[in-house]
Amino acid sequence: MGRYVIRRLLQMIPVFIGSTFLIFFMVYALGDPVAALFGDKAPDPATAARIRRDLYLDRPLWQQYLHYMGQIFQGDFGTAFNGQPVTELMASAFPVTLRLTVVAIFFEIVIGITLGVVSGLRRGRSVDTTVLVLTLVVISVPTFVTGYLLQYLFGVKWGWVRPTVSPDAPFNQLILPGIVLALVSLAYVTRLSRTSIAENVKADYVRTAVAKGLPRRRVVTRHLLRNSLIPVVTFIGTDIGALMGGAIVTERIFNIHGVGYQLYQGILRNNSPTVVGFVTILVIVFLVANLLVDLLYAVLDPRIRYA
């Protein structure tokens, strides 16, 4: 197990370098970070040249990247457009998005798995068909459409919730945005658990469990669920990173000042340190989430553990 963890950690390194370099390349090589500093004004050539030198922008790209990463690992993420250090923005934004993601994952697990298990066990019945049609619809309607619709209905028309979230973003205000963020993934979790349950129901070991005279409840919870949920757990784990990245749309709709909001601002204002800094952290979150999923997988499935 220990060796497995180390091997996975080592595999993460090239992926981390590759992903961050790719983003770095897009921002620094395709955009013009210096011009962005001056906004609409034309930069004074001498000043621009000095800034380039200070930021290592006159060096080859790989040197710039190394310089940037070196600074990041010393805790220096650079300065945002409003003069604040990027780390300060992160300190305020990440907890908000983390709360939003927690709410979303919660709904994914509770509603998604429940619906999936129920419809998987009643495959072909009306409950199953209804759930299938619903998930199809949910997957088809893009998040930004459902977001505005639900905001309009619950926030404006019926006034059940605040249409926008206050800056400190407490959990109770994040319920609706959390559901909106979770919705598409929730539908996938439902379908995945349904398929998995429906396949495993026919498995020989389930037949054995029935032949042992176990009560149906025990057959389902102890034998069927544990095996069926392995792929679902994997999906939810990899989804954590995707949710944090995908929160941009939701945060924009509900005016939540989280990671997506800051990133969006950073991109609009062409502020490279903000963009690359946030993306780097997101990539790390994504990789760590994937690692945890792999480890969890090994815990859930002994065949992997001893392989």
Next chain:
Amino acid sequence: MPEPEHPAYDPLQPGQGEAIAPTGQGGPMDLALDEAESLEKTLGDQPSGPREKARSLWSDAWRQLRRNPVFIISSLMILFLVVIAIWPQLIASGDPLQCDLSKSQQGSAPGHPFGYDTQGCDVYTRTVYGARASITVGVCATLGAALLGSVLGGLAGFFGGWGDALLSRVADIFFGIPVVLGGLVFLSVVTSTTVWPVVGFIVLLGWPQIARIGRGSVITAKQNDYVQAARALGAGNGRMLLRHVAPNAVAPVIVVATIALGTYIALEATLSFLGVGLRPPTVSWGIDISNAASQIRNAPHMLLWPAGALSLTVLAFIMLGDAVRDALDPKLR
């Protein structure tokens, strides 16, 4: 979507109750059968072997598709969308860019059933014309990603070795970048108003998924006995890959690509909504929804029509993908 009735028992499907399967396996009594089967496998090096297998998979799938209402409905919807995307004039006589500010946000009027948007443009005409951008992006991005992904994934799976390892790591790198985020970063530096940067970006982030599927199915197909037999009989790599492996590995790629088409259309709309996808004067549902969103309290019709059209389009492709998957993947029947 599988048929809503009870899953019918399929006597050819193993695992559901081998006892009544009409063809047996193992045991001295099934000697004749075993022999016939192994004969078929050893004959696999002849092109008729795997090709026939592939052909029967396709004709089986086609027979099942034709009876599936989900497939019929979704393909009619898609046919309609494609026709509209090519000839929007067929059902919309107006010009989507000809707007009258005095009619800003007005409701439906004779000849203008969906009303007007903030600029005073006819929402119906714009909704009809919006199909073109979505369909173009969806189809082109899917073709690109599927081609790139299946070629790279297929080669990596077939030859293995360091190329395979490299491809897997490169795919991991692309998986490490959240899609919407990557789109924001990448497309915000592009200034073109055509659909091609969006298509290019989707291909760039979409191919690893297809490569992964293609690689997996090539590895599975490669392990089939008749492929091994063909190798043993000295078939060359190119012939093996094209004649024996590819026809049997292509089904999962088609399934994933069809479903991806729907999600790519949704992705294009999301990027356009965020202001980095398509740009005016291209008529796009994403842009229209974005513009309408801030006015949802005053004029919800501006949001509902393009949003409905977008959702139905995505739905049609996802339904098609579902139907194709059910037909091509006997395991899921």
Next chain:
Amino acid sequence: MLLEVRDLHVEFRTRDGVAKAVNGVNYSVDEGETLAVLGESGSGKSVTAQAVMGILDVPPGRIAGGEILFKGRDLLTMKEEERRKVRGADMAMIFQDALSSLNPVLSVGAQLGEMYEVHRGMSRKDAKAKAVELMDRVKIPAARQRVGDYPHQFSGGMRQRIMIAMALALEPSLIIADEPTTALDVTVQAQVMDLLAELRRELNMGLILITHDLGVVADVADKIAVMYAGRIVEAAPVHEIYAAPAHPYTRGLLDSIPRLDQKGQELYAIKGLPPNLLAIPPGCAFNPRCPMARALCRTEVPPLAQVGPDRASACFFWKECLGG
């Protein structure tokens, strides 16, 4: 009588129609008795067993008629909860493929102990101790150390021993073994079969052995029922069948066993394929493959008729068959 199956009918609904898997099967097993049920895949032997155990997939399966009397009570009219308590405790089943039949994510100890937890209300700790005992009993070496291992960590033979241990856990009166040795290496087959036979004798259980391997049957079984297309075509004490089969299908089966004294001769094979259960031929289901078939066989279904004191055959021409 421990178990009596009377006129059992089982159907499966399929895409292309109704498959009649079992068409009026009768058989019985007494305490301490071993019945071998013989037949090709698709003959309905496993489906009958699944119906007896109550583990048929419904739908698509459906019991269309008949009775299954276990210790005098009809299992088919019993309440499900009552039936569940019989299952595993008083009637247990051993499956063919132990690797797929054992739960891959639970330790074998947990899977064995579960029997005691559920049916006897034991604590997890006591159940685990019982699991070790069981593993000792089926001669798994180092049982105490291996009780926490997972199925994939055992060899095929050891896994099948665990299946046997699980079936024997609560000392049931009836065991159904569905091709218990088919998935094993030839060298291990005999060991596992001997173990099963030995434990059966010790506990004086009834055993239904489902197989297509005539070699196994001769050593273990007391009587044989041969099935074809969902019917019993011949039933007889084991030595009588080997001496002289009373049905051409049984004869075909016996003739297709390789024999040392006929070295060099071509192996006999019953010609043709087992019937399609969606369209069982009219008359005797075996008639298209039967070397003795006449006009009568193509129109009339031969009943399973008494042909000796403990013997029955479903062939109009059983006398001819016995004679020649």
